[in-house]
Amino acid sequence: MLLEVKNLRTEFKLKRGTVRAVDDVSFTIDKGEILAIVGESGSGKSVTSLSLMGLIQKPGGVAGGEILFKSQDLTKLSQKELQEIRGNKISMIFQEPMTSLNPVWRIKDQIMENIMTHMKMSKKEALARTVEMLDTVGIPSPAERANDYPHQMSGGMRQRVMTAMALSCEPDLLIADEPTTALDVTIQAQILELLYQMREKFNMAVLLITHDLGVVYEAADRVIVMYCGKIVEEADVKTLFEHPQHPYTVGLLQSIPQIDNESDEHLFMIKGMVPNPLHMPPGCSFSDRCDRCMERCTKEMPELQEINGHKVRCFLYDKAEEGELSAK
Incomplete structure (x- = not known):
């Protein structure tokens, strides 16, 4: 195990209140693996990557959890010790070159x-x-x-x-934060191919931060979907695209334009807006945008449950006896 993140919480203490940008996030990355984190702007993707690098500035900071890189907890290191790792063992391609x-x-x-x-x-x-x-x-x-x-x-x-x-x-781990943003499609393809080649050449792990599901499908081995600072779904890339479980993930995939779609219907759009992080609604943070919302969803936050490597945070699913996530 190259990297193991356990119950990571990153907060920004503002005059109007505390914003929890990353809330109880846990995941792992193996050497040579490409893990993608996807979600809308404000979902906590970039803050997660900056937390790993120790680059969260005041009034923000890591408020809890562990970041174990080669079994060493990065949250316990001084800035001088982190500088020995940043750019060396862990490197980052920032969003805007x-x-x-x-x-x-x-x-x-x-x-x-x-x-x-x-x-x-x-x-x-x-x-x-x-x-x-x-x-x-x-x-x-x-x-x-x-x-x-x-x-x-x-x-x-x-x-x-x-x-x-x-x-x-x-480096052993490369964090690529929106590496194809604002590039035309031919250059995007070249950058993705380059990342893949470098992964093979150096046998490094890649944490790919993006909102582009097309990029994820082409490049990633596993996918994490984040919403309002929490992981709402996690699976290998093929499973996630063929059998999405969380209503948010379903909505993201339905929002992708289809070239072969001859229908004159408007492109699917997830209703509503991401809630204000200073005033998060009770229960599931996606409840007011979800077409399958139940009364329970407005009062309780569902746990992230896992069956056969597929994780989902939603009350629609229970652990089925046959070992698969099944909708109620």
Whole structure:
């Protein structure tokens, strides 16, 4: 087991109240596995990834739970100890490369800094490693492009630079937060193929944060669906797409446009809005948007139950004797 997250809670203490952005989240990632976390904006995906990296800033912070990386609890480490792991054993591709890259530093300087910090290489060795990594991620003429500034590159190339930087120290775990956002479909495909190749080459695990279910289907081994800071469903990718259980997951899948759909009906839309995290409704947080809501749903929060590796947080399902989740 490479990473085990147990009952993670991340909170932001504001003047108007406390926002629990990640609420009792538990999952595992094995070496070489791609785990995707999906959900609407505000579901807690990115906050979960930032919690793993120890990058939650005040007024936020990890309020409870454990983050066991190679059996070491990251929540117990000092910032100095975390810095030894960040960018080295655990790396992250941030959501927007243009704002993540320093606009006044050349590409080579930004990658070399990470290499020299963690791999204790000389400047000459770090430059050679930088050019090698840029070549690995498909940057043409890497020795020349290493001298460029971020604004001299396209969005797809900046995303490749971020990937090269994240992989430069051969991490055990790569966190990719919306790595294909704002890229056209051809570049998206190239970035996904690159992540898959790097996973194979370095035998690393990947935590893929996205709201794009098409990306999930192409890249992931397992999928976690989050809503309002909680995991509402978890399964392997094939099971989740073929047999979704939670009404929220069903709604997300129904919202995907179908090319072969000749119907003139409007695209399916989940009704309502994500509730205000400062004023969460009692019971299930999805109850006021759910077409199958029962009275119990408005009063109690269902537990996350598991049968044969498929987990779902919904009162519609009970543990069936035959070992499958069955709707009431």
